[in-house]
Each structure stands twice: as C-alpha cells, then as structure tokens.
Amino acid sequence: MPSKKVTIIGAGLAGPLLAIGLVERGFEVEIHERRPDLRRVAQSAGRSINLAVSARGIHALQQAGLWHAVSELTVPMRGRMMHAQSGDLSFQPYGKDETEFISSLSRADLNIALLDAAQARGVRIHFDSRMVGADLPTGRLRFRNERTGEETNLETTVVIGVDGANSALRSEMLRHTRLNFSQAFPDxxxxxxxxxxxxxxxxxxxxxxxxxxxxxxxxxxxxxxxxxxxxxxxxxxxxxxxxxxxxxxxxxxxxxxxxxxxxxxxxxxxxxxxxxxxMVTIKCSPWHAEGRFLLLGDAAHAIVPFFGQGLNCSFEDVTVLLAIVDQYDANWPLVFSTLEQARKPNTDAIADLALENFVEMRDRVADPAFLLRKKVELALEARFPGRFVPKYAMVTFHRVPYSVALSRGIVQDGILTELCGGIGQVEDIDFSKAAKLIEPLTPLEFA
Amino acid sequence: MPSKKVTIIGAGLAGPLLAIGLVERGFEVEIHERRPDLRRVAQSAGRSINLAVSARGIHALQQAGLWHAVSELTVPMRGRMMHAQSGDLSFQPYGKDETEFISSLSRADLNIALLDAAQARGVRIHFDSRMVGADLPTGRLRFRNERTGEETNLETTVVIGVDGANSALRSEMLRHTRLNFSQAFPDxxxxxxxxxxxxxxxxxxxxxxxxxxxxxxxxxxxxxxxxxxxxxxxxxxxxxxxxxxxxxxxxxxxxxxxxxxxxxxxxxxxxxxxxxxxMVTIKCSPWHAEGRFLLLGDAAHAIVPFFGQGLNCSFEDVTVLLAIVDQYDANWPLVFSTLEQARKPNTDAIADLALENFVEMRDRVADPAFLLRKKVELALEARFPGRFVPKYAMVTFHRVPYSVALSRGIVQDGILTELCGGIGQVEDIDFSKAAKLIEPLTPLEFA
Structure with a gap:
C-alpha cells in the first residue's frame, strides 16, 4: 500500500502550507527545519524582505483556511509611486480598479502564522534539524541537530524538499543523479x-x-x-x-x-x-528522484524577486500538488511526474518574467512613453474585458498559467506598440483598430 | 612583478599540452593529477573512448612540436561506413578529397606522449595528488596524496584547472563565488x-x-x-x-x-x-576567479562526444590562451578575461553543434535524402571553394571559429534545402541558382 507518511524538509513558507494540505487529506506529516524556531529565537537579518501576496498566494491560503487571518497582517499597495530625483512623485496604478492591489506582508509574520496553523493541525516540526545526507534509493536520511551536534538517521518513504534556493535535498540529487541544473546570477x-x-x-x-x-x-x-x-x-x-x-x-x-x-x-x-x-535564478529537471523524493518551491525553481511572485509561485506549486494528490492519492511516482509536467513550463515562464520586470522597475517606469503604455493597457482591458488583460494583471490578479501570461504578453506587447505609435495620450487610442487587433485573441478563462 | 609560476590541476590531455607551451615561454609549471601515473599503473576502464583528432588538435600539437610523433599513433578515417540491418554497407566521405580525413587515436597513447614530452621539458608532475580544497582569495590549495592519505597545503599564485568535466576547481568556484553554471544530461x-x-x-x-x-x-x-x-x-x-x-x-x-x-x-x-x-554538456561563466584561478577545457565547457571535438576544442583553448599570453605575458587577470571573451561564444557553439550531430549520426545518415544532401554540399564546395564550405568541414578541417561554423551552417542549411528540393541526384543541381544563393556569403578566411 502506498505510504501516507510524508517527510518535508523546510519549515519556510511553502513547507507548512503543504503540510496543512496533506494533513487535511489524511496524511501523516513531519517537517525538519535546519533553523531554530523563529517564534523562540531571534533570526539573523537578511531574510526579512517583505513579500507581496497576490492572487495565487491568496488562493492557496484560502484553500488552507488561513487567508482571513493572514490578510490582517497585510498592507494593500494599489500601485507604484515613482520618486524622481527632483522629489516629484508620479503614481501608476497596478490594476483596473480598487479591487486590484497587491499586499505587503512581512515574511516572519507569515511564517509564524503558518507554523502555528500547521502545529495546531497535528504537524510535527523538528527545528534545528539539518539534513546532512540522503541515501536516495533507500530513502534513509541523515540529520544533524544544530544545537547538540548529534546525528541521527531517519527511514523515510516520501520526502518533499521545500528547503529553498540552497536546497540540501537538491544538493544530494546533484551529487547522486543526472540532474539537469542551471543557476544564473544577475550582476x-x-x-x-x-x-x-x-x-x-x-x-x-x-x-x-x-x-x-x-x-x-x-x-x-x-x-x-x-x-x-x-x-x-x-x-x-x-x-x-x-x-x-x-x-x-x-x-x-x-x-x-x-x-x-x-x-x-x-x-x-x-x-x-x-x-x-x-539573487539567483535556478532551474532543474527532473524535480523528483526514485519515485520518493520531490523538490518544490524555490528548491526546484528559485527566481529573482522583481515580479513579487516567488511566494505566490511556490504557493501555487502547493495548490497544484494537492489537486494532483486528490486525483492520484499516494501514487507518488505518478503524482510527482504529473506535477512536474504541469508545472515546469509555468515556473520556467515566471523566471523569465521576473528577470524582465527588473528592467521595467529600475528603468522603464521613469519613461513617460512607458507610463502611457500602461494607461493604454488599462483602457483596453476596460473596453475588452477578459480578452485584453494586461500581462501584469494575468500574473498578479488572476491565476492564468504563467506560461500563458508570458506568451500572450508577447502578442499583447505587439498590439500595444501598434496602438501607442504616434499617440500622446490615452484618449487618442484608435479603438476600431484595437478591436481588429484584439479580436483574434481567445478570451481568457479565469479560475 | 606578475608571477611566472603556474600550477595546473589535471594531467589529462590539455594540462600537459598547456604546460609545454608555458614552459617554452619561460614559465615555471607544476601539475597536480589525482590519478596515478598511467605509465606505471593500469587505469580503470571507461576512459578509453578513442579520440578523433582533426585540424584544431593537430594545429595545437604542431605548435608544441609533437604532431609528427603523435601522428604515428593514429589511423586515418576517411568517412563514415554505414551498416544497414541487412548488412549492406554504404560509404559517405568526410571531406572533399583524400587530404580531408579525421584521425583515430587512443586517449591513453596520446596522454603518454604528452606526459613524456612535458616532463622532458622540465614540467614537474605530481600524480596521486588530489585537490581537496582551495582558498580562492589567498590562492592556498589543499591536496591529498591518494596513496598515503597525507594532506598538504600549497601556496600558489596562478592556478589553471584543466581537470575535466568533474573539475574539482570548478566545485570550489561553485561553492565560493557567484558562478553561472549549467549541466545538461542527454537521456x-x-x-x-x-x-x-x-x-x-x-x-x-x-x-x-x-x-x-x-x-x-x-x-x-x-x-x-x-x-x-x-x-x-x-x-x-x-x-x-x-x-x-x-x-x-x-x-x-x-x-x-x-x-x-x-x-x-x-x-x-x-x-x-x-x-x-x-555524457554531459557543461557551461559556466566566469571561467576565472580572483584574477588567479582559471578553468580550461572540459572543466569550463564539457560537451557530448558526437562531433569528435572535445579534445580539439580543449586543445584550441590552449592555442588561444598561449597567443594571449604572448600578447599580455603574465598579466593574468587581463589574460583570463580576454580568453573568456574570445573563447566562450565558440565553446557554447560547439556544445550545440555536438548535440545536433548525435541526431545526424544515429538517424539521418540512414536517410538517402540526407546522403544526397552531403553529396550536394561537396559539389558546392568544389564549385565555390572558400565560399561554400560544408559545416562539417568548417568544424573539422579548418579552424574557422565554432560560432561562425554554427551561424554560417544555419544559412547554408537553408541554401541546401532550396537546392535539394525535387532533385534525385547530385548531377541535377541547378548551379546558376546555387551561384545566386551563395554569392552573398563572404569568403571564409582560413587560418
């Protein structure tokens, strides 16, 4: 009988969220986390970058019954406020109306909420427990207690590594399997x-x-x-x-x-x-080994932070994995390969989108022509709802697959270039030309 | 004063060749090799794939004064002999005439010739000496003697890692620098x-x-x-x-x-x-660290063996590096960055060409249409010498930069498709159409 016992490496954000989903489905879940419990021990600085939670993250937290409580910890951000060297301010809204905003949230606050919720639902979390070795064929893991130095072995059946960009499980897979792997550092x-x-x-x-x-x-x-x-x-x-x-x-x-x-x-x-x-972009494949090990979240696909999607993407991994578990239960080899097939084109796409968005943030938002383009996007969305949806909105306010947002974004960019040529204000849009250009786009189905 | 002392990691093929070139330029060179001396200890199997030496490898060996002796160890291969399931044979020549062939050579024979030559020129080679650690900022290396287990430190000024696809120096750079890195395994x-x-x-x-x-x-x-x-x-x-x-x-x-x-x-x-x-394709960047460490050969850019260019590419690295040393002497930071700028587009190109050639070898050579195409290529080369040179010849019989062979190969493929459409034999080529298609190509300059 397939095992209903799951070991998770990493009690960062996606680990406890996944644990909650699995426990609700009748699995028995233990988490090992190399760091101390951040509710008891002050953590080192450097991990406190605020997070921007948006549609995908919210959906996953709703599924776990946590969004209501977490939303109390957030501050809505309705757009970008650009500061010129002169001190002049200009505002560019993110969305089409007040329902579309992103939410600023402290990583630590969210982590605490998730740890509390996971433990309340019966997940056992071992802190200061660093994975230092894995025998992939047998599933035997070796952990070191970071306080006492003591090392112990653990026999496992299924292990999911949600242990971040520097994943220890991925290191073991790099050493012992033919893992296709890339890491790229921006300058x-x-x-x-x-x-x-x-x-x-x-x-x-x-x-x-x-x-x-x-x-x-x-x-x-x-x-x-x-x-x-x-x-x-x-x-x-x-x-x-x-x-x-x-x-x-x-x-x-x-x-x-x-x-x-x-x-x-x-x-x-x-x-x-x-x-x-x-910062680093990491891609690898396969995400799974021996039908019993899986990489998830940043461990499988770390991205740069410029689209505010790192958390949202990892949480969407959890949503998709749980839906596949609902279909195939504990048939882990099938669950893992189905997940990677469904998910990798999308995680590859958000990696590219995140790199692109750095140029937008640091450079293009200071360009009046770009800001006009953004206004034109919103006007087109208002005129052609569901058919023209800005790339930013597809990624942030909807759960359109990232790969669709990427490819459709390229088509839409061509349309925008066509419509913005020679106009100086949003009122000048040629809507009959726009209708012709947009007509071939299939309407988006929003989940 | 810049250091004239160079430490090389790896006494495989490119290491001793590089050492010979540096010693001839007045440098003092020591090599550390983790394996035993293959002239004294029988080596394990698995590294004995025969090599195919061609223009780039021959040129580098000529520069070192070694080609005459090495050529005695080779067997010329004038083309591919295809064996059908029926046992029927068909022959496809590699080159335009009998001067164009590739040379089969045993890896061990070549290695022995290079080790002998390096030592005869005063290079000190430490066998059974595995690099197990590197302090990149100071240049202090740690070696373990594989026979005695003894570990020693070595203070170095300049270190060149020519230690293959599993490079120990590259592992240190991966651990301690922001090394952009990818590895991809064919199935x-x-x-x-x-x-x-x-x-x-x-x-x-x-x-x-x-x-x-x-x-x-x-x-x-x-x-x-x-x-x-x-x-x-x-x-x-x-x-x-x-x-x-x-x-x-x-x-x-x-x-x-x-x-x-x-x-x-x-x-x-x-x-x-x-x-x-x-097999594995490895790419990384930068190839150098701290102005004193450099990766070269497979350590910097391992490729699959299907174009027979692994050795030739690594030997061309040595040719290019020595030419840059002739220009900048021991200004190592400048030498290393100049080398990578000159070389990386070419090593990236041969990596892609080598992957492509696997499909050609295992599949396309059995296709009569493909064999006709090969004949058409040779006929075009005969008619338009220096202007239409088959991709295989650019890579194998000339020292045209690999990146040029790749991009020009794509253009030529278009021309071939155009000319081969609808013809059943090489005699049917429309040479006036060919002249028009080939005319825009700039003549190649052969080194």
Missing part, C-alpha cells in the same frame, strides 16, 4: 534598509526610485515603517564595490535619492550593518 | 565494447550502425582491433534499463546489428564488464 546585489515610522509617505503604494541601471524601493509594514531595498550592480562605476565605505553612502543618497535620505536618519548604520545579498 | 548512456583484430572491416572509416533512436559505432585502433561504443537511451522500450541482463544483449545484437555480432565473440562478457557511462 546585481541588494541591501535592506529602513524608513522609520512617521515618514509621511503614502502607505498604500510600492515606492520606487528608478535610476536606469539601479533602483531603491520601499514597501509598507503594518507598524508604519517601510522596508527599503537598494539594488545596485556588484561592480562597475555605480556599484556596491564603489560604495563600500560608510562615508560614501550618504553623498550617494544625497545625489540620487535626496527625498529618501531625508526620511532615513539611520542610513549609515543601516547600510553598514546590512549584509550584501545576492 | 542516453553508453557502453564500450571491442571488435578483435581480424574482423576484415575497412580500417579507414568510422563505422556506424544507425538505428534511429540509438546507434553502435566503431573506431579503428592501430593494433587492428576496433573500439566500439553502443549508445542507447537509459530508459524506455529500447534502453540500457531493458537490456540489463547478460542474456538479453545477444538477441538484441542479433536483431539489430547481426554483422557486428558476427565479429564480436566476447560481446556478452564485454557488455557485462563495461560500466554504463553518461
């Missing part, structure tokens, strides 16, 4: 900074200081502070290498982000204390 | 087999038994035997997984390769004893 790093409460900045926006080859962004927290992230190249004329010393950061902000500097009294200390982070 | 494995002397097969050809989704090939050795390689999918209806048992291989050969079976009295023992090999 950019990041540092996290803070704007304290009382800044007076609009809390219902994602703030961007777009500067062509780099940018600063800020996301609202529920405590009235803002989490800021500075993205710069690692090397080059304007880079983290050049701005390495404490006394170089203030003049740089004074020149490039003067309005932000005025709101950041602790910039110099913040900058010096914040570790330099890197 | 095929291979086993090496032997045809003993006295088979009566034509020795001046590469023999292929093309069977669509798989193939058997045989390359001549100087001792009148043939080295055979069976390429099959790992899994599926006809696969190594299906033909796992000793008593399954003979019926399979009887059905698919009956003429080969008649020449292979030890097939069953051979098959059981031969380890199942895998």
């Amino acid at each position: 950019y790093g990041y540092k996290e900074l803070t704007i304290p409460a009382g800044s007076g900045m609009d809390r219902n926006a994602l703030h961007i200081w777009p500067r062509g080859s780099y940018m600063l962004i800020a996301l609202p927290n529920i405590d009235e502070t803002f989490a800021c992230i500075l993205f710069l190249p690692f090397e080059g004329s304007v880079s983290f290498q050049q701005i390495g010393l404490r006394d170089e950061i203030k003049p740089f902000f004074q020149a490039q982000f003067p309005d932000a500097l005025a709101m950041m009294p602790h910039l110099v200390e913040n900058y010096a204390a914040s570790p330099l982070g890197s | 095929y494995g291979y086993k090496e087999l032997t045809i003993p002397a006295g088979s009566g097969m034509d020795r001046n050809a590469l023999h292929i038994w093309p069977r669509g989704s798989y193939m058997l090939i045989a390359l001549p050795n100087i001792d009148e035997t043939f080295a055979c390689i069976l390429f099959l999918p790992f899994e599926g209806s006809v696969s190594f997984q299906q033909i796992g048992l000793r008593d399954e291989i003979k019926p399979f050969f009887q059905a698919q390769f009956p003429d080969a079976l008649a020449m292979m009295p030890h097939l069953v023992e051979n098959y059981a004893a031969s380890p199942l090999g895998s």
